[in-house]
Amino acid sequence: MVSHRRTSQHGQSTLAGVTVVSAALATAAAGLSAPPASADPAGRAAGREAATARVDSLYAQAERATEKFDGAQARTKELRGQVAALQDRTARAQERVNRMRGRLGALAAAQYRSGGMDPTVQLMLTERPDSFLEKASALDRLGVSQAGELRRLRAAQRFLEQQRRETVAKLAQLEASRKAVARHKRDVQRRLATARRLLNALPKDARKAFERATRSDGRHEAVPDLHGVVPASGRAAAAVAAVRAAVGSPYAWGRSGPSAFDCSGLTQWAYGRAGVSIPRTSQAQRGAGRQVPLSQAQPGDLVIYRSDASHVGMYVGNGQVVHAPYPGARVRYDPVGMMPISAVTRP
Known part of the structure; x- marks a missing residue:
């Protein structure tokens, strides 16, 4: 099972392999807790391993659901903007129809005062003159000016109905x-x-072992050696500076800064600070630029994890990424190979 837990200390020059949190937890728990002689140590360890592996799986599932939530949130925001624009256009179209009908009303009033209203002018003032207009012979009874006014009204009403x-x-x-x-x-x-x-149901020693193994504090650890690394561009350098400044910030699902982040919210925020707009979700970020081999990764590249692209971090050089791992953890450095990589994208 793939885990977000830290696999090595900072400053590695080689990529770390994928690790399994449950094995480390079982080992740590065995060292911390000495079961009674009558207990079955192997059974206890297996039970703890199964529970912590299940927690690991639930965190991965929650992250996938979080990316879906982020995508739906982004879509809702986009639709709100589209609805607002449509409502504005509809209101302006209604105002235009009202003005045109006002002009025709003035014409009708003038004709009425001069001795009666022409039936064609009455037509102009109806809500739906289309049926009359489809009879081309009716236009023969209209003056050129009146016919043009009626056609314009008809077009305005059609546009209004379309907007609605x-x-x-x-x-x-x-x-x-x-x-x-x-x-x-x-x-x-x-x-x-x-x-x-599940975590709360674990024995206290096993729970503490899990928290030590998976929830490093990103703020109080040594910064990996990143001297000599060269970002892909000036905007990539600005994004790297932003993401490194966010190290230590808490993970919060559905958040994109400035004080808390989920994984794709962090990378979107960092590039936003560099003046670059990238999509909200890790799936969309995978296609937000040119894909490059991992061997050619440069600081600022987005590293997309898992086959379903449900996690993302930013490569910062020397085999390290900065990412927002999962609830309870903080933004931190980790080896780029902490999980299976599906793509490396250069925005």
Whole structure:
């Protein structure tokens, strides 16, 4: 099972392999706790290993759900902007129709005062003149000016109806996106709550061993040797400076800074500080630039993890990434090979 836990200390010059947190936990727990002679040490260790492995799996599942939540949040924000623009265009189209109908109303009033209203002018003032207009012979009874005014009104009303239909459709999409946000939020919360219950059910010594193995503080550890590393560009250098400044900040799912982050929120925020806009989710960030081999990775490149691209960190040089690991951890340095890598992307 793949884990986010730290696999080596900072300053490594080689890439670290993928590790399994449960094995380390079993070893640590065995050293911390001496079971009674009547107990089955192997059975106890196996039970703790299974529980901690399950916690590891739940954190990975929660991260996948978090990326879905982030994507739905981004889509909801986009739809809100589209709905607002459509509503503005609809309002302006309605104002135009009202002005045109006002002009036609003035014409009708003038004709009425002069001895009666022409039926064609009455037509102009109806809500839907289209059926009359489809009879081309009717236009023969209109003056050139009146016919042009009526055509313009017809076009304005059609545009208004189109805007109304598009607004209704976007509002339906927005409601569906809001429901998706709520659904993914519940999924994240459920998985994290289950993980917390499993941790709390562990013996105290095993729980402390798990926390030591998986939740390093990113703020009080030695910074890896990054002298001599050269970012891919000036904007990459600015993004690296931002992400390194965030080391020690807490993980918080659904957050993109400035004081707390999830994995893709951290990388999006760091590039935002460099004046570069990248997508919100790790899946979308995988395609947000040119993909390069890991052997050619440069500081500022995005390292996408797992086959489903559910985690991302930023390469900062000398075999190290900075990333926001999972709930309870802080933004920190880790070896680039801490998990299976699916892509390295250069924004």
